[in-house]
Amino acid sequence: MKKIISATQTREADAYTIAHEPIASIDLMERASKAFVQRFMIEVPHKHTSIAVYCGTGNNGGDGLAVARLLNAEKYRNISVIILQHSFKTTPDFEENLRRLKKTSIQYEIIQDGMEFPPNQAEVIIDAILGSGLNKPLEGSIALWVEQLNGFEKNVIAVDIPTGMFADQLIDKDAVILKSDLVISFQRPKLNFLLPESSPFIKQWEVVDIGLDEHFIQHCVSDKVIIEEADIKEIIRVRDNFSYKGTYGHTLIIAGQPETMGAALLCAEASLNTGSGLTTAFIPASGLTALNSRLPEVMAIPDDHSKIDWKNYDAIAIGPGLGKNLTAKELLSLTLQNFRGSIVLDADALNMLSDDQLLFNLLPEQSIITPHVKEFDRLFGEHFSWHSRLITMQEQARERDLIIVLKNRYTIIATPNGSLYFNLTGTPAMATGGSGDVLTGVIASLLAQGYFAPQAAIAGVYLHGKAGCEIVRRMGINVIPASQLATEINKVMYSIVKHD
Ligand SMILES: NC(=O)C1=CN([C@@H]2O[C@H](COP(=O)(O)OP(=O)(O)OC[C@H]3O[C@@H](n4cnc5c(N)ncnc54)[C@H](O)[C@@H]3O)[C@@H](O)[C@H]2O)[C@@H](O)CC1
Numbered sequence: 001m002k003k004i005i006s007a008t009q010t011r012e013a014d015a016y017t018i019a020h021e022p023i024a025s026i027d028l029m030e031r032a033s034k035a036f037v038q039r040f041m042i043e044v045p046h047k048h049t050s051i052a053v054y055c056g057t058g059n060n061g062g063d064g065l066a067v068a069r070l071l072n073a074e075k076y077r078n079i080s081v082i083i084l085q086h087s088f089k090t091t092p093d094f095e096e097n098l099r100r101l102k103k104t105s106i107q108y109e110i111i112q113d114g115m116e117f118p119p120n121q122a123e124v125i126i127d128a129i130l131g132s133g134l135n136k137p138l139e140g141s142i143a144l145w146v147e148q149l150n151g152f153e154k155n156v157i158a159v160d161i162p163t164g165m166f167a168d169q170l171i172d173k174d175a176v177i178l179k180s181d182l183v184i185s186f187q188r189p190k191l192n193f194l195l196p197e198s199s200p201f202i203k204q205w206e207v208v209d210i211g212l213d214e215h216f217i218q219h220c221v222s223d224k225v226i227i228e229e230a231d232i233k234e235i236i237r238v239r240d241n242f243s244y245k246g247t248y249g250h251t252l253i254i255a256g257q258p259e260t261m262g263a264a265l266l267c268a269e270a271s272l273n274t275g276s277g278l279t280t281a282f283i284p285a286s287g288l289t290a291l292n293s294r295l296p297e298v299m300a301i302p303d304d305h306s307k308i309d310w311k312n313y314d315a316i317a318i319g320p321g322l323g324k325n326l327t328a329k330e331l332l333s334l335t336l337q338n339f340r341g342s343i344v345l346d347a348d349a350l351n352m353l354s355d356d357q358l359l360f361n362l363l364p365e366q367s368i369i370t371p372h373v374k375e376f377d378r379l380f381g382e383h384f385s386w387h388s389r390l391i392t393m394q395e396q397a398r399e400r401d402l403i404i405v406l407k408n409r410y411t412i413i414a415t416p417n418g419s420l421y422f423n424l425t426g427t428p429a430m431a432t433g434g435s436g437d438v439l440t441g442v443i444a445s446l447l448a449q450g451y452f453a454p455q456a457a458i459a460g461v462y463l464h465g466k467a468g469c470e471i472v473r474r475m476g477i478n479v480i481p482a483s484q485l486a487t488e489i490n491k492v493m494y495s496i497v498k499h500d
């Protein structure tokens with residue numbers, strides 16, 4: 001897991017690295033600028049491209065000046081530097097980089113308050129005006145300059161973070177922020193990159209290593225972490241030589257109506273493909289032929305819930321395509337009253353919980369709920385920002401002893417100890433009906449196999465997203481029909497646990 005740290009903690013990590021590596025502050029800036037330039041050169045390989053570097057007068061501006069000089073040394077010949085003097089305060093590293101810039105052939109100009117903003121002819125803009133030192137929303141001349149730059153509609157590449165964007169505080173609806181096509185950020189993604197509010201301002205972001213002290217960062221106090229593949233390798237066990245189907249548990253999928261049988265099929269198929277020893281689907285009788293022809297491995301209990309022997313199952317997934325009629329409600333209520341194993345609740349099961357607090361209060365501890373944002377707000381009340389959703393997730397996971405999986409581009413998992421796990425795998429190609437049903441089946445299957453609920457949720461979300469990325473990488477397709485995900489997750493699991 002990688003800790004996500006705040007802007008303040010990043011400054012502390014800078015200072016710690018400077019003191020303990022040790023490295024001079026100016027040399028750390030040089031290292032950061034070099035790391036930026038390495039990535040920039042992949043993005044903009046043609047050395048005749050005209051590039052305008054807009055710099056502030058703090059350390060982000062200092063980076064910009066160093067980047068201009070380093071690009072010049074890499075034989076980029078069409079560089080101009082514009083220093084936006086929003087304040088007369090400068091940092092020593094900015095000053096030193098200005099001295100170094102003056103020794104090159106690069107032209108620079110200084111724009112002050114009230115001066116006319118020069119027209120921009122460059123193809124690429126480098127945004128080095130403000131970085132993580134932002135301490136209030138943009139206003140006055142600097143806001144005007146940023147609006148002018150946005151008006152140019154050029155290819156913008158930001159240093160560390162777009163000018164005007166807070167790293168970890170709420171992004172205001174009216175905030176003036178320099179829109180970027182790519183952000184090349186230092187050491188760690190900023191929290192806001194992982195929340196949808198940043199999306200109007202960032203098309204793509206990447207992180208480059210600038211050699212800040214990792215040991216220090218990993219010991220920072222933070223309740224937010226990024227899931228890494230190494231974590232999943234730690235979680236997922238190799239299938240034992242002498243194992244048999246009974247070793248891997250029995251999953252019951254309670255899903256589907258005649259018109260939404262697909263949801264039940266996708267969920268059951270995912271359970272089957274991610275290793276549950278046995279999978280049974282409780283479905284409407286009209287779906288039997290579909291189930292038997294698509295998934296002969298999966299057993300069925302059609303219609304009659306009195307045939308469910310609750311103690312036969314290790315995990316239950318309930319909700320996909322289930323509807324909210326009286327039968328569905330009865331099924332949910334029976335499950336919560338009779339089943340003693342692990343439960344994943346999704347889709348209509350969540351909607352029924354939103355309508356009935358008493359039912360909600362019956363959720364056994366360590367249950368997993370997998371809402372998308374609308375289901376989340378139905379469950380916990382309307383939210384006006386993702387920051388407030390993060391707080392609610394932490395509170396509710398703690399109070400109710402639940403694992404909450406809030407699905408999105410970067411799915412977030414809250415566990416009862418108050419931690420938030422951010423998953424970076426996944427692709428917008430998965431933004432299509434049925435992807436969530438697959439995820440529910442994966443998590444239930446992992447639960448049936450005996451993984452603890454937080455691990456099942458974390459591994460399930462990671463594997464599901466990684467499978468989507470693999471399909472896109474291999475097949476180059478724009479959208480992934482959800483029925484393609486299950487077998488790919490199976491392959492991803494194999495590649496992750498394979499040790500030879
Ligand atoms: N040693 C270090 O600290 C390193 C810093 N680095 C760079 O330094 C950046 C942070 O630099 P700074 O802390 O100097 O801050 P910035 O360069 O982001 O901002 C400069 C100053 O602008 C002022 N300011 C803040 N909000 C403003 C607003 N809304 N309107 C007008 N002025 C405002 C503040 O006084 C702030 O200190 C990082 O984003 C990164 O690019 C990198 O060079 C890596 C090493």
Ligand SMILES: Nc1ncnc2c1ncn2[C@@H]1O[C@H](COP(=O)(O)OP(=O)(O)O)[C@@H](O)[C@H]1O
Nearest residue numbers: 372407408409426427428431433434435436437
């Ligand atoms: N833009 C996106 N990027 C990455 N993953 C996405 C994106 N949109 C959706 N997904 C993933 O696809 C799944 C969609 O689930 P959900 O909204 O419940 O859909 P459904 O109920 O139709 O299956 C979630 O796991 C979500 O994380």
Ligand SMILES: [K+]
Nearest residue numbers: 127130161163
């Ligand atoms: K910037």
